[in-house]
Amino acid sequence: MHKRLWLRALGCGLAAACLAAPTHAQDFPPKKAVTMVVGFAPGGAADAAARLIAKKLGDNIGQAVVVDNRAGAGGNIAHQLVANGPTDGSMILLGSIGPLTIAPHMMKVGYDPFKDLAPLSGGVHFPNVLVVNAGAGIKTLADFVAAARKQPGAVTFASTGAGSASHLTGELFGQQAKVEMVHVPYKGGAPAMQDLLANRFTGYFAAPPTALPHIESGKLIPLATTGLARPAYLPNIPTVAESGYPGFEALNWYAFVASAKTPAPILDRWNQEIVKVLNDPSVREQLSKHGLTPHPTTRAELTDFMQKESVKWGAIVRDRKITGE
Structure with a gap:
């Protein structure tokens, strides 16, 4: 009698383990090529x-990890794609500051960055640099501001x-x-740069x-950089903060996320792999040559950073009455 009860209990335990296996013992890496989605055009x-x-x-x-550029709507198209995408770990996103923390304050987007996307790890961060065409007749940030004040708009x-x-x-600037400046949106850094080189806009x-x-x-x-300190690759270019605007800071950043429906073990494994790569000396050196600083984090740290x-940026959107139109 006791033996039959023991065998029955053992059978139930094995059945429960089998049912739990798909959730807690996912295959990694995925059996198919991994897609790393990017929300901007190639070249940026x-x-x-x-x-x-x-x-x-x-x-x-x-x-294989294949980069898939899905430009458009400031990166929002790519973020919505991944939010609704595969949940087996075969699609991850190099998300960006705009779609993750700015756009939801400005417009209706087809995803909630904190509910539909799951954090994996920070990626890279860097200051922007305000640049103008060499033929524009503007040499300093003061010149740029003077031009904006002389002819508003x-x-x-x-x-x-x-x-x-x-x-x-x-x-923010x-x-x-x-000063009042007219915003000209593009589908990525590369096309914007092409038109700046053609002197089709000011900065x-x-x-x-x-x-x-x-x-x-x-x-x-280069007129000024937007971090609090001068970056090593532009040591002679002042920051906006030291050019008459104390405390000005606007860092750009990218971070890795995936569909929130992806099982936690896969999300945790992706965190481990991404952090490993971002801490690799050869990768850090290559990113540094592009002016990018690796920023690996835990998943919880990325969530906290995104919330802050x-x-x-939500406050800036409201103050400037910015919309997506």
């Missing part, structure tokens, strides 16, 4: 970071899309400098990977 900062990191991730996990600034970091950086709070080659060639003039950024 997000694309540069994604391709460097994807290559090393693929080498480490023994599975005549000075234009580009961004990688409505609600992007470059957009809100321009709005306009607020502090008390651009650009990401370092996009701007540095043209600064070095002399085609663009959401509060900060």
